Every structure is written in C-alpha cells, then in structure tokens.
Amino acid sequence: MRSVLLLALALAGCGSTKPLEPPAGRPPIPVAQGATAPATTGELLTPGVQARPGRGDSTLRRSEERRSDDFDLPPN
Structure with missing residues (x-):
C-alpha cells in the first residue's frame, strides 16, 4: 500500500513541460x-549580487608566502 502511495505521489510531481500562462479572465501579473x-523567467531565476556576492579576499595564484593574520589564534 505504501509503495502505491509513493508511486502516486511521484507521478503527481511530474508536471507539464509546456510554458505557463496566466489564467483566463484574471488580471495580468x-x-x-x-x-x-514584467520581469522574465530568466531574470527572476538569476540570483542578484546580494544573493551571490563575489569573494572579498584574494586567493593565491602562485606559490608565495601568505601575509600574517593577527586573528588566526589557536583555540583555548
């Protein structure tokens, strides 16, 4: 019985692949x-700068000595 329920739930999750359209008779978005x-789907799905900020620290590109870090303390 449980496997039938899981199968029905999995099939219910399979949606249509055609583009979504607003319902007839309803006001536009x-x-x-x-x-x-209105924003397009691609614009809505692309994360903004605040959602995915860039790295603030520079990574080492060559084998070179790291500068000292005053906050790199051993645990107490």
Whole structure:
C-alpha cells in the first residue's frame, strides 16, 4: 500500500513541460514599482549580487608566502 502511495505521489510531481500562462479572465501579473515591463523567467531565476556576492579576499595564484593574520589564534 505504501509503495502505491509513493508511486502516486511521484507521478503527481511530474508536471507539464509546456510554458505557463496566466489564467483566463484574471488580471495580468503586476509590474514591479519602477519597472516598465514584467520581469522574465530568466531574470527572476538569476540570483542578484546580494544573493551571490563575489569573494572579498584574494586567493593565491602562485606559490608565495601568505601575509600574517593577527586573528588566526589557536583555540583555548
């Protein structure tokens, strides 16, 4: 019985692959304040700078001596 339930749940998770469309008779998706057009799917799925910030520390590209780190203390 449990395997039938899991199979039904797995099949219910298989969605349609056609593009999504707004329901008929409903108002269109609202545009964000200050934007001239609604955001596309690609724009919504691309993380922004605050979501994926770049590295602030530089990595060593060659074999060279690291500078001393005053905060690299042994545990107490």
